Structures are given as C-alpha cells and as structure tokens.
Amino acid sequence: MDISVYRPGELTGADRAAWTGFQAQAHLHGTPELANPFLAPEFALAIGRCRRGVRIAVVREGGAPAAYFPFQRTAAGVGRAIGLGVSDAQGVVHRPGFSWDAAELLRGCGLAVFEYDHLVTGQRPFEAQVSGTFPSPVMDIDRGYDAYLAQLRTHAPKFTRSTLAKERKLGRDAAGTRYVHDERDPAVLRTLMDWKSAQYRRTGRGDRFAHDWITLLVERLFHTRSAPFAGLLSVLYAGDRPVAAHFGLRSERVLACWFPAYDPAFAKYSPGLVLHLRMAEAAAADGIAYLDLGRGQKEYKDSLKTREIQVSEGWVTRRHPVAVGHRARRAPVRALRNAVVTRPELFEPADRLLKRIGKIRSK
The missing domain is CATH 3.40.630 (Aminopeptidase)
Structure with a gap:
C-alpha cells in the first residue's frame, strides 16, 4: 500500500x-x-x-x-x-x-x-x-415519514398514540407549537448545552460539556456547512419558548443523533419524543435515508427504532x-x-x- x-x-x-x-x-x-x-x-x-x-x-x-x-x-x-x-x-x-x-x-x-x-x-x-x-x-425514513409513522403505529401503537396526544396537548396549553429543523441561533445551542449539562448532573453522569474541547467542537460543527455535511440544531418551540432541542450531524443520507435534551419544566409533554418525530419528518423531506440514534440502551430508542x-x-x-x-x-x-x-x-x-x-x- x-x-x-x-x-x-x-x-x-x-x-x-x-x-x-x-x-x-x-x-x-x-x-x-x-x-x-x-x-x-x-x-x-x-x-x-x-x-x-x-x-x-x-x-x-x-x-x-x-x-x-x-x-x-x-x-x-x-x-x-x-x-x-x-x-x-x-x-x-x-x-x-x-x-x-x-x-x-x-x-x-x-x-x-x-x-x-x-x-x-x-x-x-x-x-x-x-x-x-x-x-x-435506527429510524428508517427512506420511504417517507408517513411510511415510517405507519410502521411505528404497528411496532409501538401505545407509544405512538401517547406521543402524538402529548404533542397536541402541548400545542393547546402553550397556544401552539413550532418546529425548526435547522435553527441558526447560537443562543439556542447554548441553551441546549446547558440543558444537557444539567441532565448529566441529574443522572450522575460525567458532564461532557465540562470539557472545553467538546464545547468548542460542537460550536465549530454548528458553523460547519457544506453541500453534503452540516451540524444541525433542531428545536421544538412551545409558543416562542424552546422546550426541546437536538444537535447532530447530517451527511447526504444519514442524520446522526448526538446531543438531545429538553426543558424539565415541560417533561409531562415528552417534548424530546415529539422532537424526534418532527426531526424524522423533516429529514425524510430532505432525502435522508435514516436517523442513527447511536449505541446505548434507552427505552425511547427501542420505541422509535425500525431496526438496528x-x-x-x-x-x-x-x-x-x-x-x-x-x-x-x-x-x-x-x-x-x-x-x-x-x-x-x-x-x-x-x-x-x-x-x-x-x-x-x-x-
């Protein structure tokens, strides 16, 4: 070689x-x-x-x-x-x-x-x-969001009904919800990192954002954009208030899920789950083939996945x-x-x- x-x-x-x-x-x-x-x-x-x-x-x-x-x-x-x-x-x-x-x-x-x-x-x-x-x-969306949702209803019917009902209730209680697939406001990225740090502390895990190089990496990738690659910040708003957000990386065919978090004040609405469904819908419209939820045992991943x-x-x-x-x-x-x-x-x-x-x- x-x-x-x-x-x-x-x-x-x-x-x-x-x-x-x-x-x-x-x-x-x-x-x-x-x-x-x-x-x-x-x-x-x-x-x-x-x-x-x-x-x-x-x-x-x-x-x-x-x-x-x-x-x-x-x-x-x-x-x-x-x-x-x-x-x-x-x-x-x-x-x-x-x-x-x-x-x-x-x-x-x-x-x-x-x-x-x-x-x-x-x-x-x-x-x-x-x-x-x-x-x-993995969440397969290569056949479109409707096909994914139909598969989800079959695979996890109770989970699907509950999540969609919570989204509707959040919309009623907060006078509407709004989803931004590619949020460009760095202040919202900072909010996400603060939520994630607090989550790490609550669950007894090491805070990744306590490492300066990881914070710098995420900020740098947030500003990195090319035709096939981008750092993608996706946000669910209740009214004008962000209640869940996710920062991940996108290539031409894959959205790699990386740092999801939500505002604990809205936990009863499961905003993180709602966010993942909205991400899947928008990613499917962009031609993404699948969302990679990443290695690790999590109940929400088992509910959302189509395969591994x-x-x-x-x-x-x-x-x-x-x-x-x-x-x-x-x-x-x-x-x-x-x-x-x-x-x-x-x-x-x-x-x-x-x-x-x-x-x-x-x-």
Missing part, C-alpha cells in the same frame, strides 16, 4: 472531494454505514482544530486515492479512533472493493495499536480483535510492547463497564445509584 499521513490542514481539496465521493456512493456498494457524518472529512478537520495528534492517512493505488483513515496518535504510537468518546462511527472510508492489511496500515501510520469503540460493519481487517459488538438503533445496525469496540495491534501495555491497561476497564451495561441485574442498580448521586450533586 502507498500510505501518506497528513495533518488535517494539509489535506488537499481533491482528497476531500474524493473522500466525500466514497461516502456518497457507499450505499450503492453495500457499505451504507460509511455514509455516516462522523466518518466525513468535515468531522475529522473539526476534531483536528480541537485536539492534538490528529492525522489522516491516505492510501493510494496506482496514484489514485483508495481509502482515508483518520485517527489520533500519541508520541508513543498509541492510536485511537478520531473523536474517541464522542464519535458514533469509526473506521476506514474506502472505494468499493478495497481491502487492506491491518498491520501494514498501522505500520505506515506509525501506530503500535489502534483503539476504537464504534467501529462500523464491513471493516474486516480491523475486526480480528473485536472485544464486543453492540446495537445502534451494529458497532464494535476493540483494538488492532502490531507485535509491539506499546500495544501489549496499552491493551493490558484498557481491557479490564472496558470489560467491567460492558458487563454492567449489558446485564440488567447489574445496570439497573448502578443506574439508580448514579441518579441518587446526581440528585445530591444537583442540590
């Missing part, structure tokens, strides 16, 4: 266009997950402005680009998926039929190990050391002492976390404990 490694700012316009082209054609070649906006060049470039060690490997065959592999690395040669911890899709974006040798790619990138936690399907050279595979619920795709976590390693040491440190932590998350008899008590801690923190 002819492998060249670049800093994000060194990537040429031609390479960005080729990368985007691979994503645009992915669904035609049986790799639709490669169209996810977390795998877009815009996301990699935004991460590069917020984090150190971001690199992009370009693999060429016969002088023409064949694949793009964004990653982050340390001086010791530890590699991580770009945006590890906040990215919901990871892997190599490539032309149809391209395959690669994992060890050779790592060697060409100066990596002893590459760690991922949301590897998309179809990345066979990276799957040899998968430590776990997890569902990521799979993402994996694990490592790719070369024979190298750095790889051995890194995996020895990380494997026990991951194994413990996944044992808790995937087993209800462990997850439910842990979740209750975190919420109690959150209530104490919020006082």
Whole structure:
C-alpha cells in the first residue's frame, strides 16, 4: 500500500472531494454505514482544530486515492479512533472493493495499536480483535415519514398514540407549537448545552460539556456547512419558548443523533419524543435515508427504532510492547463497564445509584 499521513490542514481539496465521493456512493456498494457524518472529512478537520495528534492517512493505488483513515496518535504510537468518546462511527472510508492489511496500515501510520469503540460493519481487517459488538438503533425514513409513522403505529401503537396526544396537548396549553429543523441561533445551542449539562448532573453522569474541547467542537460543527455535511440544531418551540432541542450531524443520507435534551419544566409533554418525530419528518423531506440514534440502551430508542445496525469496540495491534501495555491497561476497564451495561441485574442498580448521586450533586 502507498500510505501518506497528513495533518488535517494539509489535506488537499481533491482528497476531500474524493473522500466525500466514497461516502456518497457507499450505499450503492453495500457499505451504507460509511455514509455516516462522523466518518466525513468535515468531522475529522473539526476534531483536528480541537485536539492534538490528529492525522489522516491516505492510501493510494496506482496514484489514485483508495481509502482515508483518520485517527489520533500519541508520541508513543498509541492510536485511537478520531473523536474517541464522542464519535458514533469509526473506521476506514474506502472505494468499493478495497481491502487492506491491518498491520501494514498501522505500520505506515506509525501506530503500535489502534483503539476504537464504534467501529462500523464491513471493516474486516480491523475486526480480528473485536472485544464486543453492540446495537445502534435506527429510524428508517427512506420511504417517507408517513411510511415510517405507519410502521411505528404497528411496532409501538401505545407509544405512538401517547406521543402524538402529548404533542397536541402541548400545542393547546402553550397556544401552539413550532418546529425548526435547522435553527441558526447560537443562543439556542447554548441553551441546549446547558440543558444537557444539567441532565448529566441529574443522572450522575460525567458532564461532557465540562470539557472545553467538546464545547468548542460542537460550536465549530454548528458553523460547519457544506453541500453534503452540516451540524444541525433542531428545536421544538412551545409558543416562542424552546422546550426541546437536538444537535447532530447530517451527511447526504444519514442524520446522526448526538446531543438531545429538553426543558424539565415541560417533561409531562415528552417534548424530546415529539422532537424526534418532527426531526424524522423533516429529514425524510430532505432525502435522508435514516436517523442513527447511536449505541446505548434507552427505552425511547427501542420505541422509535425500525431496526438496528451494529458497532464494535476493540483494538488492532502490531507485535509491539506499546500495544501489549496499552491493551493490558484498557481491557479490564472496558470489560467491567460492558458487563454492567449489558446485564440488567447489574445496570439497573448502578443506574439508580448514579441518579441518587446526581440528585445530591444537583442540590
């Protein structure tokens, strides 16, 4: 393989266009997950402005680009998926039929190990050391919103009736509702981040927006717009007051759900659920094929989904002492976390404990 490694700012316009082209054609070649906006060049470039060690490997065959592999690395040669911890899709974006040798790619990138936690399907050279595979619920809207809603009525009739009734009641009580699919007011984005931070604290989770780089990343992506990619802020208003909002990323065919939150004062109306239905309706009108709700066990995801795709976590390693040491440190932590998350008899008590801690923190 002819492998060249670049800093994000060194990537040429031609390479960005080729990368985007691979994503645009992915669904035609049986790799639709490669169209996810977390795998877009815009996301990699935004991460590069917020984090150190971001690199992009370009693999060429016969002088023409064949694949793009964004990653982050340390001086010791530890590699991580770009945006590890906040990215919901990871892997190599490539032309149809391209395959690669994992060890050779790592060697060409100066990596002893590459760690991922949301590897998309179809990345066979990276799957040899998968430590776990997890569902990521999806809302299919490629046949239009009406078809999706009809399927939802069949799959979850009580949920659908209840959510639509709550939307009507919210409209009556608030003198009307209004949905904005692409809100451009940065003050509303700030409101969403404040809601989300409060939610993290209430539920005992770590506040992602306490990390300056994540706040900066979201703000940067909010202002990033190209023909196939955009940071999308969607807002449900009751009268003139925002009651639920979501910030995610859009590619040509996928809306990746990322940061949803709502005003707790309106909780009885389930504004977050109403918002997701309005998002699906507007996204379908824009030609989006599906909403990716992201990995994680949530009751609302089970109600809204039409199917699930799979993402994996694990490592790719070369024979190298750095790889051995890194995996020895990380494997026990991951194994413990996944044992808790995937087993209800462990997850439910842990979740209750975190919420109690959150209530104490919020006082």
